[in-house]
Amino acid sequence: MKFSGFRVFAEALKGNTGWRPLWRNPEPKSDYDYVVVGGGGHGLATAYYLAKTFGQSRIAVLEKGWLGSGNIGRNTTIIRSNYLLPGNEPFYEFSMKLWEGLEQELNFNAMVSQRGVINLFHSDSQHDSFRRRANAVILAGADARLLSREDLRAMVPFLNFDNARFPIRGALLQPRGGTARHDGVAWGYARGADLRGVDLIQNCEVTGFRIVDGKIRGVETSRGYIGAGKVGVAVAGSSGRVMAMAGMRLPMESHVLQAYVSEGLKPILPGVITFGAGHFYISQSDKGGLVFGGDIDGYNSYAQRGNLPVVEHAAECGLALMPMIGRARLLRMWGGLMDMSMDGSPIIDRTNIEGLFFNGGWCIGGFKATPASGYSFAHLLATGSPHETARAYRLDRFSRGYVIDETGTGAHPNLH
Amino acid sequence: MLIPHPILGSRDAREFTYLGDVRLVDRPDPTGPDAEAAFCDYVFLRDNPAGVHRELWFHEQGDRSCLVVTRSTITHDILGAELARDFALARKRGGE
Numbered sequence: 323m324k325f326s327g328f329r330v331f332a333e334a335l336k337g338n339t340g341w342r343p344l345w346r347n348p349e350p351k352s353d354y355d356y357v358v359v360g361g362g363g364h365g366l367a368t369a370y371y372l373a374k375t376f377g378q379s380r381i382a383v384l385e386k387g388w389l390g391s392g393n394i395g396r397n398t399t400i401i402r403s404n405y406l407l408p409g410n411e412p413f414y415e416f417s418m419k420l421w422e423g424l425e426q427e428l429n430f431n432a433m434v435s436q437r438g439v440i441n442l443f444h445s446d447s448q449h450d451s452f453r454r455r456a457n458a459v460i461l462a463g464a465d466a467r468l469l470s471r472e473d474l475r476a477m478v479p480f481l482n483f484d485n486a487r488f489p490i491r492g493a494l495l496q497p498r499g500g501t502a503r504h505d506g507v508a509w510g511y512a513r514g515a516d517l518r519g520v521d522l523i524q525n526c527e528v529t530g531f532r533i534v535d536g537k538i539r540g541v542e543t544s545r546g547y548i549g550a551g552k553v554g555v556a557v558a559g560s561s562g563r564v565m566a567m568a569g570m571r572l573p574m575e576s577h578v579l580q581a582y583v584s585e586g587l588k589p590i591l592p593g594v595i596t597f598g599a600g601h602f603y604i605s606q607s608d609k610g611g612l613v614f615g616g617d618i619d620g621y622n623s624y625a626q627r628g629n630l631p632v633v634e635h636a637a638e639c640g641l642a643l644m645p646m647i648g649r650a651r652l653l654r655m656w657g658g659l660m661d662m663s664m665d666g667s668p669i670i671d672r673t674n675i676e677g678l679f680f681n682g683g684w685c686i687g688g689f690k691a692t693p694a695s696g697y698s699f700a701h702l703l704a705t706g707s708p709h710e711t712a713r714a715y716r717l718d719r720f721s722r723g724y725v726i727d728e729t730g731t732g733a734h735p736n737l738h
Numbered sequence: 739m740l741i742p743h744p745i746l747g748s749r750d751a752r753e754f755t756y757l758g759d760v761r762l763v764d765r766p767d768p769t770g771p772d773a774e775a776a777f778c779d780y781v782f783l784r785d786n787p788a789g790v791h792r793e794l795w796f797h798e799q800g801d802r803s804c805l806v807v808t809r810s811t812i813t814h815d816i817l818g819a820e821l822a823r824d825f826a827l828a829r830k831r832g833g834e
């Protein structure tokens with residue numbers, strides 16, 4: 323089933339009776355060459371690129387709930403590639419390039435919208451650090467612009483420029499940054515993988531690994547044992563719990579991050595805006611809801627729901643930044659499980675167990691990484707060597723002293 | 739969340755700063771033969787359990803004591819709290 327404008331038109335005339343499910347719902351086979359654990363964005367993208375780009379077959383994705391029930395369907399959808407450190411920036415720019423061609427690649431509307439990401443600064447030192455970051459971004463071949471207060475006023479006049487405590491001095495703009503439809507991304511990759519023969523197996527929780535003589539043989543699941551040549555784990559916030567079943571302790575804590583959506587409003591926000599004096603980011607969905615978020619709650623959690631102090635903090639930041647939203651009503655809020663790593667950067671690597679590979683540690687920012695993460699993980703699984711943009715994401719970087727700490731806050735997962 | 743402070747009674751969790759897994763109390767011996775590996779483990783690796791977790795909460799906006807709080811990471815229920823000092827002393831007396 324190919325999607326096109328013509329198809330939408332033709333279906334409208336036929337009363338939309340011709341649409342079919344986007345993927346099969348197969349029974350698990352007894353064994354596969356590749357088993358990907360976790361049907362979130364990263365797991366689905368991994369399976370897609372394994373089949374499509376690396377020409378592999380006999381692939382399954384095992385998901386304990388339904389596809390996209392985790393963070394891929396819970397995030398605030400911001401995509402950008404304006405990182406500072408050389409271990410990160412080429413990877414995120416690779417991801418941005420994949421985003422730019424994603425809908426054509428998948429023949430699926432993921433609503434990728436490069437509406438720009440504005441990061442505000444409020445002090446001289448912040449100005450300096452943003453200038454440095456902009457230069458690093460440009461050196462890596464991505465785009466960045468520093469905006470003066472006047473430039474910014476012309477673009478987003480409704481901001482509270484003269485807040486007594488945190489006046490807005492300017493901003494870092496990434497014009498190619500923006501948002502994408504989070505579920506659409508999961509569905510697009512799922513459909514693309516299914517079309518290439520990948521078995522997407524839902525309601526199938528991995529409950530153990532079968533490891534013989536230091537080599538992976540397969541996985542125990544709630545739907546029985548499934549043999550596997552190679553196993554790639556991409557379970558985001560459940561990483562600690564799942565890798566413990568292989569006897570591993572990770573440089574990671576699981577935390578909860580909340581997101582909030584207001585009632586639908588007329589278009590007011592042109593793109594993504596982030597506050598520089600507190601953790602707060604906001605954009606407006608195509609349906610009109612203000613989609614915003616703030617900090618993680620800050621304590622270990624597997625609850626997928628948070629507490630009120632962080633809600634209050636996010637709301638306060640929002641009001642300090644744009645008082646006009648004070649009367650918008652909050653419609654919905656929810657939480658997702660964050661795999662907060664010790665340096666705030668991800669891991670895409672092999673493990674000490676032959677044939678077992680790990681992808682995780684995405685912290686609060688792994689949505690934007692979905693295409694590159696899937697591509698790099700597929701590269702590692704298929705070829706045995708890391709993708710050139712993901713070479714720094716090794717598990718042993720902590721013991722070797724090569725941490726990638728964007729925020730410079732040290733081994734405190736709740737501060738990244 | 740309300741934390742049952744052993745001296746001050748029930749206190750709002752936002753008065754506290756979260757420091758993480760209570761194992762941070764067990765700083766390795768820097769002169770030990772495997773000190774480098776032990777410190778790497780101590781600084782970076784965590785059990786990160788889904789279930790009961792013992793963790794350090796520092797009463798930064800209060801009496802500046804450090805507590806060992808026992809809490810479920812699945813329900814956020816707080817099952818108990820004691821002074822980290824008492825915890826560490828009891829460990830010293832009992833262990834080693």
Ligand SMILES: Cc1cc2nc3c(=O)[nH]c(=O)nc-3n(C[C@H](O)[C@H](O)[C@H](O)COP(=O)(O)OP(=O)(O)OC[C@H]3O[C@@H](n4cnc5c(N)ncnc54)[C@H](O)[C@@H]3O)c2cc1C
Binds near residue numbers: 391392398527556558
């Ligand atoms: C509120 C919120 C806002 C966010 N905002 C942004 C943002 O603006 N920009 C950005 O870049 N990132 C953002 N993120 C982060 C981003 O969503 C995640 O980093 C990313 O989605 C994680 O990868 P994933 O999609 O594979 O995870 P998930 O979708 O969580 O996939 C993991 C899957 O593994 C499954 N699983 C777990 N255990 C097992 C098991 N034992 N067996 C089988 N399956 C299992 C889970 O059910 C889940 O479906 C946000 C996250 C949240 C929660």
